[in-house]
Amino acid sequence: MSGSAQARRILLRQVQKMKVGKSLFLVLFGLLAISASGSVVDFFAISIGTNDIFQYAWSDGAYVRKLQPNITGIRGPEQFDFTGPDRDLLVADGVLAKVLVLDGVSGLKLKTIGGPDMGQLYGLKVAPDGTSVLVTNVSGNRILRYDISTGQFLGNFATEAQGGLNSTRGLAIGPEGDIYVCSQGTRSIKRFHWPGGEYLGDFTTGAEIQYPQYCKFAPWGDLYVASWGTKQVLRFAAGSGQFLGVVVDKNTSPISDPSACDIGPDGLLYVADRALNIIFRYDPISGQFLGIYAFGSGLSGPEYAAFGPGYAYKPPTAFSVLKGSVFSGNLSDTSESDDHYLILRPGIVVNKSVPPIQIEFEGSVPVATTDQFRVRVEAAGPGGLCDQYVDLWNFTTGAYDLLDFRRASTADLPVDVGRGLSPTDYLEPGTGRMKVKISWKPVGPISGFPWSARIDQVAFFGERL
Numbered sequence: 001m002s003g004s005a006q007a008r009r010i011l012l013r014q015v016q017k018m019k020v021g022k023s024l025f026l027v028l029f030g031l032l033a034i035s036a037s038g039s040v041v042d043f044f045a046i047s048i049g050t051n052d053i054f055q056y057a058w059s060d061g062a063y064v065r066k067l068q069p070n071i072t073g074i075r076g077p078e079q080f081d082f083t084g085p086d087r088d089l090l091v092a093d094g095v096l097a098k099v100l101v102l103d104g105v106s107g108l109k110l111k112t113i114g115g116p117d118m119g120q121l122y123g124l125k126v127a128p129d130g131t132s133v134l135v136t137n138v139s140g141n142r143i144l145r146y147d148i149s150t151g152q153f154l155g156n157f158a159t160e161a162q163g164g165l166n167s168t169r170g171l172a173i174g175p176e177g178d179i180y181v182c183s184q185g186t187r188s189i190k191r192f193h194w195p196g197g198e199y200l201g202d203f204t205t206g207a208e209i210q211y212p213q214y215c216k217f218a219p220w221g222d223l224y225v226a227s228w229g230t231k232q233v234l235r236f237a238a239g240s241g242q243f244l245g246v247v248v249d250k251n252t253s254p255i256s257d258p259s260a261c262d263i264g265p266d267g268l269l270y271v272a273d274r275a276l277n278i279i280f281r282y283d284p285i286s287g288q289f290l291g292i293y294a295f296g297s298g299l300s301g302p303e304y305a306a307f308g309p310g311y312a313y314k315p316p317t318a319f320s321v322l323k324g325s326v327f328s329g330n331l332s333d334t335s336e337s338d339d340h341y342l343i344l345r346p347g348i349v350v351n352k353s354v355p356p357i358q359i360e361f362e363g364s365v366p367v368a369t370t371d372q373f374r375v376r377v378e379a380a381g382p383g384g385l386c387d388q389y390v391d392l393w394n395f396t397t398g399a400y401d402l403l404d405f406r407r408a409s410t411a412d413l414p415v416d417v418g419r420g421l422s423p424t425d426y427l428e429p430g431t432g433r434m435k436v437k438i439s440w441k442p443v444g445p446i447s448g449f450p451w452s453a454r455i456d457q458v459a460f461f462g463e464r465l
């Protein structure tokens, strides 16, 4: 059991025992949700119109950043989930018909999972074992299972032969660890036993759900379902699945097209509206409308949204050229991935083993005590035989460590270093200051005279402030 799952169970027991008032319960839950996660919690929403994932600060809904398609490779994002000590972000991509595995700290695409017969994907959840991922195939009426580290297909977890599973959409994991799936064709949420996949029947009773897209269990066990056909969010009782009523309705609040919902660290209900491109906030029990939580910055079609670990980046604060010279551009050209460049040219070559372009950037992660860090360099070198090196300054040894070495790409290529490394050596204690060195060295014929290398972005990723 994960730390946060254990914390939820302990909390549920406390709440059942104490019969505390709701406000105290929400405060208790909020404190636990933050401390159990090990990092800042933020709100994430897919943007199907732009193929991004938007991140908003959970406390006030302020825009933080977006994980852009040129970095993530996303073409048709649907449900996503975070997992593992390195904060992997798994996304079901309905257009690529693959699961994308991204670095959840920086957003960089790490790999894809899935064979040629995966079909149109929709729902995705990391399985309770933490090592496999479950994805729904909409038209195949199936739930597929893949090993996350090897990408190997582990077989169908559930098929339409089990309970008439039809048009499978979003997935959820219940408080007891069973798997729940939105079955649009049968207008119900179906339950399957983990890990065997035995069909346990329709969980929801007492209400027909018109076009359920996504559903989510609250930490207190109730199931919330976005019923897209009736423009409502419905609530079903923990354990029994008995219908408890409509919580959100387009006739009594400004919502238009609820597609997904989640419970925040404050215990409130957050609902994504894919038509209005707004995230609304409600009381999860009374259904009282609490206003707009987040919107804007180009969010388009938030079909799925959920809370997850919040990381962010800062641009470099200074650079110094150690070998070679600046041909054009300045520091501000390296702050974003926008095809505005700092362009460098080599110095006089006296010793061929010394890279004739060497540049050092200084910056810091957003929070010095971060549990994760990455340094991103998006750059390109000349055509021909030229190598590119990325080194990080090790504050413990007082020397540079070579962390990435490759043939220079002629097109812009984002390279991350720092994944799996302890921040202790590479972040200056107390300040979070970092130094990265990028070098280019010809190892054979080079195209262009004089040749050059360009840097589009340098970024320092860590836990959001």
Ligand SMILES: [Ca+2]
Binding pocket: 337, 338, 339, 378, 412, 456
């Ligand atoms: Ca670029």
Ligand SMILES: [Ca+2]
Binding pocket: 332, 333, 334, 335, 336, 337, 338, 339, 340, 341, 455, 456, 457
């Ligand atoms: Ca740039």
